[in-house]
Amino acid sequence: MKVAYLEARCRELEGMVGKNSQNSSKHPSSDGYQKPNKSDSPQDDSTNGKNSDSQQQSPTPKSLRQSSDNKAGCQKGHKGNCLKSVDNPDxxxxxxxxxxxxxxxxxxxxxxxxxxxxxxxxxxxxxxxxxxxxxxxxxxxxxxxxxxxxxxxxxxxxxxxGPSTRAMAVYLNQYHFIPYKRVSEYFHTVHNMSLSAGSVANFVAATYENLASTEQVIKDALKGTPVAGSDETGMRVDGDLWWLHILRDDQWTLYHLAEKRGCEGMDAMGILLTFTGVLVHDHWKPYFTYAAVHVLCNAHHLRELQGVVDRDANQLALRLMKLLRLSWHYCKGFNTIGMLQMPSVLQERIIEDIYDRVLKHALAKEAADMERQRQELGRKKVKRTKAYNLFKRLIDFKEETLRFMTDFTIPFDNNGSERDARMAKLKQKISGCFRSEDGGSLFTRIRSYVSSAKENYGNLPLLGAE
Ligand SMILES: [Zn+2]
Incomplete structure (x- = not known):
């Protein structure tokens, strides 16, 4: 009886896992990374993403669209839409x-x-x-x-x-993710200009060439910056998973697309190998291979602690969250009156002392819980809990976590870089994958420029202008 019920329930759950936007009414955003692979064979639907082992292996979704042998872009015999001169110029x-x-x-x-x-x-x-x-x-x-x-x-x-029209087309396409065709439609509908999708693509390509020296300016600025934030996120290029690396300070942003996730991609950026400033990141291991002064993002810590609170109603985790938030507000308060450090190391010591004690208790409690579980199950050892790992990490990396207290120019979190990474994610959601590495390079260079230009009015030349 019970077995039959469990079997039925299991089938039901399996059915739920196998659903995606292309075989049910589920929303496309719920597909996550499970997009069709280039090879697209049923045997080879393992993802090469960072969560490949933990992700559910749902069937690879298939597009209903039949592919033709035609090349991408204009077909033979396509009537062009060329710009004609006018008799009465303004x-x-x-x-x-x-x-x-x-x-x-x-x-x-x-x-x-x-x-x-x-x-x-x-x-x-x-x-x-x-x-x-x-x-x-x-x-x-x-x-x-x-x-x-x-x-x-x-x-x-x-x-x-003219340059304003070209710049506007590139800006709408590359920064606001409006596809070529729809940028063309916008100019046609709003401005009565017959700008073709092909022209927009040409403007983007020309802008990419024009911005080569600007990219170097951004790189040089970031090499010498005292505090930089870094993040990375997966991007699809021609069906494969590539990695987008982001490095930024409060003035400059650099995007870099790499085939592999790891030091190789970041080395290719050409900055971190010689970087000696403060590097804010999310505790991803490869960052620690660089000689920078490491600072860990506390927004991540707060989120993970919240997870522990939600799962286990852990009061010590809650106390730690309060402590981190309060210390940050405390520092901000001093910073608003022009100070760059706490008035005395004593305040720092008091906060550190509470931090140490709360974490020591929290870790001991988790260890005791794990031991009790081990005995109940009669095993040699049990898997460490997420909470245990988190507390252990916060103890081992105390200096990197609390560095914002010793120098107020160091940020509490890495939200700037994460915001930049999120925008790139949005691009992926709207336009799907980059068709080629070239498309990815266009995106990273132009986006690096626009993001930096936003913080540098007047210091960078106009987009698309010579
Ligand atoms: Zn003459």
């Missing part, structure tokens, strides 16, 4: 010729033979793009030389989009 700028390029005779009194016109389109009021016509004089000198006045830098084609 602004006309004349570029005059003062002297002959060859013999330097003054051409002021010479009538232009003709003008060569190039038009630049910019978004303006909704529905009406602003067109600036640049007209360059062509004059023939008495020496016979044909002269043409120069166009402004960047004005290179008979018709083209």
């Amino acid at each position: 602004y006309v700028v004349y570029h005059t010729l003062l002297e002959c390029h060859d013999c330097h005779t003054s051409l002021l009194d010479v009538e232009p033979l003709k003008h060569i016109e190039r038009q630049v389109f910019e978004w303006g009021k909704p529905g009406c793009p602003e067109v600036t016509a640049h007209r360059a004089e062509v004059k023939v000198c008495s020496c016979g030389h044909h002269n043409q006045a120069a166009f402004p830098e960047g004005v290179t084609a008979a018709v083209q989009y």
Whole structure:
């Protein structure tokens, strides 16, 4: 009787685990990392994610879409949507010729033979793009030389989009994750501009090239920063799991995409190997291979402690949470009146003393609970509880946990880096995986720029501008 019931219940639970957004009415966000792999074979549906062993092995979801042999992008015979010049531009700028390029005779009194016109389109009021016509004089000198006045830098084609339009397209696509097609639609609907999805892709590629030196500026700034935060998160590239590393301070943010999660990717960033400042992180082991001054994120500690409180109603964990929060407010209070350290080491000692005592009790209590469990089960040893591991870690890494008290320039948590990582996650949710490593590199470089530019108004050139 009981066996039959348990079997039925087991089948029901197995059924729940096997459900995903593509075979039930479950929401896509509940799929997590379980997206189809490149190999996509039923035997090979092990994830290479960080939780591969702990995650449930649900069947690999399959897309209902049939793939064609066509290449991605425009197909043969596709009618282009090219920009056409207008008869009545909003602004006309004349570029005059003062002297002959060859013999330097003054051409002021010479009538232009003709003008060569190039038009630049910019978004303006909704529905009406602003067109600036640049007209360059062509004059023939008495020496016979044909002269043409120069166009402004960047004005290179008979018709083209201006820097603000290009920057806006790149910003919407790369920072706000609006796909090429929909950026194109936005310009068409709101600004009456027939900007194609292909043009947006071209602007993004050009911006990537233009930002090469800016990326170096960000790297150089972070190399010398006194306090940096670091985080990492999984990103899908062409069906495989890659890792996005984030390094930031309060002015600069650098994203880096690496095939492997670990030191290799962070070494490739080229900063941490020689970094000697304070590095705030979430206790991921590879960070400790670097010679930085380590600081552990207390937002993580608070979350883990909350987990212990929720699971076991552990009062000592609750006390520890209160202590951490109070100490942080205490430090912030001194900091607001311009202090960078506590007025006396005595206050620090008192907090440390409470920290030590609460953790000692908490660890001893967990150890006793584990021992009782071991005896009840009659085993040689039992698995250490999550709470035990957490308390042990907080004791072993006390200095790294409480460093915010000794120097108020050190943050309490790593929320800045985590916020940056979360935004990258959002990109993945909206656009799925990067089709290639190149797509990932575009994203990381442009995003590094926009994130840094937000904190550095005026210190960085305009996006997309030359
Ligand atoms: Zn001449």
